[in-house]
Amino acid sequence: MRLTRYFLPVLKETPADAQIASHRLMLRAGMIQQSSAGIYSWLPMGYKVLRRIEQIVHEEQQRAGHLPMLMPTLQPAELWRESGRYDAYGPEMLRIRDRHKRDLLYGPTNEEMITDIFRTHVSSYRQLPLTLYHIQWKFRDEVRPRFGVMRGREFLMKDGYNFDLTPEDAIHAYNRHMVSYLRTYERMGLKAIPMRAASGPIGGDDTHEFLVLAETGESEVFYDSAVEDLTLGDRAIDYDDRAQLAAIREEWTAPYARTDETHDEALFAQVPEERRRSARGIEVGQIFYFGTKYSEPMGALVTNEAGERVPVHMGSHGIGVSRLVGALIEAHHDERGIVWPEGVTPFGAGIVNLRQGDAAADAACEDLYARLSAAGVDPLYDDRSERAGAKFATMDLIGLPWRVTVGPRGLANGVVELTERRTGRSEEMTPDALVARLAQIYAAR
RNA sequence: CGGGCUGUAGCGCAGCUUGGUAGCGCGUCCGUCUGGGGGACGGAAGGUCGUGAGUUCGAAUCUCGCCAGCCCGACCA
Known part of the structure; x- marks a missing residue:
């Protein structure tokens, strides 16, 4: 690209509203323009980075055997009433009414919709396992959007959903996601640490958040410095090899690493003192195993080998694609500007x-x-x-x-x-x- | 949603206290000279002063309402 033919509206001065490095630099480098609070246009260079990140996510998901698809941004309220989340979600969910007075919502996530698709078409254990994902714009009406794309109201997210017959199979899917996520972040030039987390409104039992260490992170984190040295490198990964994936999960999750929500002082104290770290982190992904939380109330059942109708075991897994652009800059910049890793550079x-x-x-x-x-x-x-x-x-x-x-x-x-x-x-x-x-x-x- | 602050040219700001019809820097456009870390000179364009009402002979300036945005907190990916 020739710069004289490109659209790169760089700013010499720092916009007054931008507080943190990534927000400031994204505005100054002509990557984004704010439209309203927490909603941004992606100008050509910002869009190019966004697409690169998206591409890496696609490649690594498909390498793990997960199937890409696309669900709509607007969802019918009925599905959410079925799961009970229409009322449970609160004012963060943007509700819309169409001309026929039908209640719609701008999806903050897609568990209900994917479960509906699944139950319509899958009825036998022979069609399992299945993992579907999409990369789509989401909306959460944050009370207080801030930090540019790091905490916008409209955001691009990869969300994936696994459907398995047994808890063991679902745990394998969980591990598959963990490993593919580690690989995804590594390719982008990011060090993201999986940390035991709280499940929040998605619900569930087993869950890890992936955090990028940065001073401006929204979460306080506590960890054993041993996790900092771990890397997948170019080791060959077989996503069907349960033992290998479980071993990698063990390798990454054995050292203590938790966010303030699940932090346990007594356990942390067992980490050798010179390896104890407390820092701040930006959450760039989260994986959940929640069993039959949605399949049961929404009737996502399959027939097992014994001919019984049983609810499927599910998990959902997200990567904050647009937020990653900000997280990458937080992790890679200096006083003169951005320093892109080669994996994501525009x-x-x-x-x-x-x-x-x-x-x-x-x-x-x-x-x-x-x-x-x-x-x-x-x-x-x-x-x-x-x-x-x-x-x-x-x-x-x-x-x-x-x-x-x-x-x-x-x-x-x-x-x-x-x-x-x-x-x-x-x-x-x-x-x-x-x-x-x-x-x-x-x-x- | 509580507390605080700010809306004046594309961006960063001054002007408001003490009312008299808007200015600076950067950027943009034209020209000349320049040419290895945001250069110099000359010229030009660009503003419903967030918005509505009020006070006044007169409002960017004073008063009230509304809207938008930002910061801290609570919340959240």
Whole structure:
């Protein structure tokens, strides 16, 4: 993409309403624009990041064998009356009445709807196990939206639902979600720690929240520093291997890690003192096993091998997709701007032409732009007639992991410069070497 | 939902106390000079002063109502 043809309305000054880094930087980098309290438009670059995150979530869900689908944003009230949640949910749920005076609601989640779909079409244990998910906009009428997309009223969320015959099968589904989530966050360049959590209005017994450590997090967390060192790396995972998944779950959940809601001082005291940590965290996902909580009252029954009609065991599992954009920035920024991890960056590298209009510089930039594009790096070429300082400041702000600097001075020696945003380290090299280097970095993406 | 604060140009703000018909910086547009960390000079566009009513000869400014947004708390992913 050429910057002169893009829409990137960056701000030099900080908008007064933005308090925390991610909100401030998303506004300054031209990623979002507030529409009303807790509701945002996603401008091209913000949307690009959102779509990348969404893509990673899709890939990892499908790798785990979960099936993508799409349910509507507006749901009939009847379904929620059946589960008893129409009254239980409270004013957070946005209620709407259509012209026929039918009660609708803008879905804050989809347990009722998915259960309805399930009971209509599935009646035998032979059709199990089944895990369906979708990525859809949700609405919760927060009393006090704040922190930009981190706590908006409208938000994009992946929510998945598993249907299993037995508690054992459902626990396997739970573990499958835990492992796929660990992998999802790791691919985005985030360290998210599963913590034993409280179940809230979804209800249920077994539940973990995934928290990204950040000073601006909404939850207070307590954990054993041993979890910080855990990583999945490139280990081969077989999502049908129950023992392997259970072992990974054990590995991640054995060290103490809880939010303030479930924190237990006595247990925490058993952690060696030098490994005890208390910090703040941003919740970016949660998994639940809740058994027959919805299947029983809503009649989601299947026939088992003995010919008996039994309620299915269910769980639901969410990832806050839009919130992740904010969480990523909270975890990855400095005083100059955002520092995108390569897994989610909107563009792979920025090309800065220091002397727009100079024949040699223009030609070198065009050449690099074409070759990096062909190599799948997806570069953003700053071809504006701005001075170097302005171009550098913009690149620092929008946080692309790599900056390619092209100017007459270097070109006279046959070199261009490659700078890593995270460390600020620069290296001069020939254009050929630079293309090869970036192509290799992004080959896996 | 309790407490606090703020609405003036795209963004950040001044002006309000003491009423006289709106200003600064950034950004935007045009031009010239510049050219390796938000450059300089010259010119230009852009405002129902959140909104409604009241007081007054006259309201951005004073009074009351409403609306919106932000912060702290409670709540929440």
